[in-house]
Amino acid sequence: MKKYLWPSLKMTLVMLVLCCLLYxxxxxxxxxxxxxxxxxxxxxxxxxxxxxxxxGQKFTEDKYFWGRPSAVDxxxxxxxxxxxxxxxxxxxxIVQDRIDTFLVHNRGITKEQIPAEMxxxxxxxxxPNISPASxxxxxxxxxxxxxxxxxxxKSLVDQRIEKNPIGPDVINVLKLNVALDQLNQK
Amino acid sequence: MNTELLGVIxxxxxxxxLAIPLGKYIAKTIKGERTILGFMAPVERFIFKICGIDPxxxxxxxxxxxxxxxxxxIWFIYGFIMLITQGSxxxxxxxxxxxxxxxAFNTVISxxxxxxxxxxxxESGLTYLTQLYVVMFFQFVSAATGIAALFVLFxxxxxxVTDQLGNFWVFFVQSITRxxxxxxxxxxxxxxxxxxxxxxxxxxxxVTLQGDSVQVSRGPAAGMxxxxxxxxxxxGWFGVNSAHPLxxxxxxTNVVENIAILLIPIALVFALGYYLNRRKLAKVIFGVMTxxxxxxxxxxxxxxxxxxxxxxxxxVLQPTGSMEGKEARFGPAASALWGISTxxxxxxxxxxxxxxxTPMSGAMQxxxxxxxxxxxxxGVGILNYFVxxxxxxxxSGLMVGRTPEFLGRKIEAKEMKIASVxxxxxxxxxxxxxxxxxxIIVHHPEADWAVKPANWLNNPGYHGFGEMLYEYTSSxxxxxxxxxxxxxxxxxxxVTTGFVLxxxxxxxxxxxxxxAGILAQKKYIPESAGTxxxxxYTFGLMTFAVxxxxxxxxxxxxxxxxxxxxxxxxx
Numbered sequence: 001m002k003k004y005l006w007p008s009l010k011m012t013l014v015m016l017v018l019c020c021l022l023y024x025x026x027x028x029x030x031x032x033x034x035x036x037x038x039x040x041x042x043x044x045x046x047x048x049x050x051x052x053x054x055x056g057q058k059f060t061e062d063k064y065f066w067g068r069p070s071a072v073d074x075x076x077x078x079x080x081x082x083x084x085x086x087x088x089x090x091x092x093x094i095v096q097d098r099i100d101t102f103l104v105h106n107r108g109i110t111k112e113q114i115p116a117e118m119x120x121x122x123x124x125x126x127x128p129n130i131s132p133a134s135x136x137x138x139x140x141x142x143x144x145x146x147x148x149x150x151x152x153x154k155s156l157v158d159q160r161i162e163k164n165p166i167g168p169d170v171i172n173v174l175k176l177n178v179a180l181d182q183l184n185q186k
Numbered sequence: 187m188n189t190e191l192l193g194v195i196x197x198x199x200x201x202x203x204l205a206i207p208l209g210k211y212i213a214k215t216i217k218g219e220r221t222i223l224g225f226m227a228p229v230e231r232f233i234f235k236i237c238g239i240d241p242x243x244x245x246x247x248x249x250x251x252x253x254x255x256x257x258x259x260i261w262f263i264y265g266f267i268m269l270i271t272q273g274s275x276x277x278x279x280x281x282x283x284x285x286x287x288x289x290a291f292n293t294v295i296s297x298x299x300x301x302x303x304x305x306x307x308x309e310s311g312l313t314y315l316t317q318l319y320v321v322m323f324f325q326f327v328s329a330a331t332g333i334a335a336l337f338v339l340f341x342x343x344x345x346x347v348t349d350q351l352g353n354f355w356v357f358f359v360q361s362i363t364r365x366x367x368x369x370x371x372x373x374x375x376x377x378x379x380x381x382x383x384x385x386x387x388x389x390x391x392x393v394t395l396q397g398d399s400v401q402v403s404r405g406p407a408a409g410m411x412x413x414x415x416x417x418x419x420x421x422g423w424f425g426v427n428s429a430h431p432l433x434x435x436x437x438x439t440n441v442v443e444n445i446a447i448l449l450i451p452i453a454l455v456f457a458l459g460y461y462l463n464r465r466k467l468a469k470v471i472f473g474v475m476t477x478x479x480x481x482x483x484x485x486x487x488x489x490x491x492x493x494x495x496x497x498x499x500x501x502v503l504q505p506t507g508s509m510e511g512k513e514a515r516f517g518p519a520a521s522a523l524w525g526i527s528t529x530x531x532x533x534x535x536x537x538x539x540x541x542x543x544t545p546m547s548g549a550m551q552x553x554x555x556x557x558x559x560x561x562x563x564x565g566v567g568i569l570n571y572f573v574x575x576x577x578x579x580x581x582s583g584l585m586v587g588r589t590p591e592f593l594g595r596k597i598e599a600k601e602m603k604i605a606s607v608x609x610x611x612x613x614x615x616x617x618x619x620x621x622x623x624x625x626i627i628v629h630h631p632e633a634d635w636a637v638k639p640a641n642w643l644n645n646p647g648y649h650g651f652g653e654m655l656y657e658y659t660s661s662x663x664x665x666x667x668x669x670x671x672x673x674x675x676x677x678x679x680x681v682t683t684g685f686v687l688x689x690x691x692x693x694x695x696x697x698x699x700x701x702a703g704i705l706a707q708k709k710y711i712p713e714s715a716g717t718x719x720x721x722x723y724t725f726g727l728m729t730f731a732v733x734x735x736x737x738x739x740x741x742x743x744x745x746x747x748x749x750x751x752x753x754x755x756x757x
Contacts, residue, residue, distance in 0.1 A: 082539070
């Protein structure tokens with residue numbers, strides 16, 4: 001084994017320089033050229049940062065579209081899913097509670113109309129998106145709270161749909177809500 | 187729903203189309219022929235010069251293993267020291283603490299063995315220094331170790347009698363300079379331009395639109411994510427791995443990362459065919475692996491799209507399928523594809539929480555890791571498959587009454603003994619580990635560890651048993667994904683899975699290489715009419731049967747107690 005000790009030690013050092021130092025400098029350098037400058041893409045309103053485009057935020061007020069339930073309450077210093085198994089009775093109770101809350105805030109909606117994603121926690125706890133269906137069933141509530149025309153809110157939602165020909169269509173909740181605030185100011 | 191299935195098909199087909207030319211390229215590289223990355227040759231010569239290595243000196247199989255084990259041992263010492271001192275070292279903008287010795291033991295082993303089981307969360311359990319200079323370092327070198335071991339097998343299977351099987355250092359260095367590093371740079375650039383952070387800035391504090399103050403974890407993640415996928419490592423920058431919207435920002439990056447998971451393991455199968463000039467053999471191996479992979483994949487996709495029966499019973503409609511633990515931008519079909527890709531290849535990164543998937547998907551993911559040879563980990567997948575091949579050759583030889591031969595070499599008692607031990611080691615590690623942890627939960631629920639056994643499981647009943655079974659399966663298969671509800675950061679899990687990891691990595695490398703080394707020195711018997719053709723589809727079927735029988739017989743009872751029981755109780 002002794003014969004291989006020195007080459008192994010030196011090889012370790014060389015690879016630390018090549019795969020760690022040089023490689024991460026190259027990637028960091030290229031990152032500077034990207035839209036967010038490598039820090040993550042931010043969203044600003046009137047010059048003030050209100051969040052990251054890819055990081056979901058907690059929305060509980062009726063005037064905003066809500067995102068999905070989160071196991072970490074959208075605290076983005078960490079990330080986690082619920083890790084609840086599909087047959088766990090505690091989990092099924094939590095889902096039932098979420099359904100009840102959703103129905104209280106969205107009058108006129110029935111249980112069968114709620115897409116499953118609005119009552120199940122996301123994988124990261126920071127999911128920035130919802131499906132168009134999940135936005136549509138919130139239009140009535142949002143429009144009523146903001147005193148806006150439902151058709152106007154609906155067309156705003158439609159504009160915000162990010163189409164995906166081979167996967168699910170999504171809407172970025174933060175971007176939608178920013179646009180919604182601007183609609184009110186007009 | 188149909189469009190989501192289209193996404194799955196496109197991703198898989200693209201992967202195979204890319205893997206074929208890559209396999210050809212890898213074969214050319216080992217042969218020493220001119221390739222497009224020929225300009226790396228001076229860099230490699232420079233590296234050999236500094237390290238005092240003569241690249242032209244060939245090694246026999248024992249020397250290969252000695253070099254491999256020595257450098258791995260050095261990495262262990264280096265990594266362990268770094269992790270238990272990281273809190274007081276530089277590049278730690280978030281002020282994260284050092285790891286406890288048992289956690290550091292588990293972490294360092296897990297990354298050296300290409301497993302990347304993570305009993306910590308990236309945002310708080312590591313610093314930028316250890317993320318890059320320990321974790322990412324191991325992601326490169328452990329993948330290169332696997333490839334170097336596989337190349338020894340390639341050399342041994344040529345049709346000449348020799349004990350000279352190439353040079354370990356050349357295989358190792360070229361795996362990095364000609365394969366892993368260039369591909370990683372490409373993937374990292376794609377990720378960076380789609381929103382994955384690359385800079386060294388620490389946590390950011392923001393006030394949200396609704397007025398809450400939150401902190402956002404960041405860091406130079408793009409480079410690490412690229413190699414974690416390409417090297418079948420799987421350990422993520424952020425706690426939830428590629429479910430995190432910075433680690434995997436959109437559907438496009440999801441396709442790219444999923445391709446990166448499968449690409450090299452599949453390409454190596456083609457490389458075997460091109461290198462040995464036995465394309466039919468490679469086709470048969472690829473065929474057997476693909477049939478197994480697609481069967482497991484379709485079961486999981488179907489189960490996820492159908493949704494969770496318990497929620498349907500409550501009256502929740504699941505038009506898109508089961509969504510607990512999944513991200514809206516990927517949806518159930520792409521999440522199921524990822525779950526099967528990552529467990530088939532011993533990668534272990536996740537884009538959805540496996541703990542929350544439907545029981546059938548959980549069963550399929552475990553089955554994938556129990557077999558661990560449908561494509562398999564980088565390099566080691568084919569080594570595992572080779573063990574099954576030897577067993578299949580032996581059994582078919584007995585069935586037709588001929589001397590068992592593989593590629594012109596007799597398979598005799600010694601090789602067969604090694605192959606049997608390696609094939610049986612995997613079930614032994616998994617089942618004994620699960621039995622031990624189950625015993626402790628029942629008989630010592632109040633043991634005084636960081637997490638009491640009574641609190642280990644995040645879910646009751648069959649699913650809870652599944653969490654333990656999954657953890658040992660993932661460790662033995664060097665996979666690294668988990669049913670993450672398990673409270674695994676305590677001395678029991680850190681130490682037991684640590685040992686399972688070492689045994690599950692190095693014995694399945696040592697065994698096949700020993701067999702290959704012994705075979706290479708045996709007399710070469712040219713194929714004749716009396717030879718059992720190892721590149722026929724009949725023999726492929728035979729290998730498939732051996733794999734199914736070994737996996738099914740050994741693991742079926744355990745799977746029945748866990749996910750299968752949950753599946754049937756949900757109906």
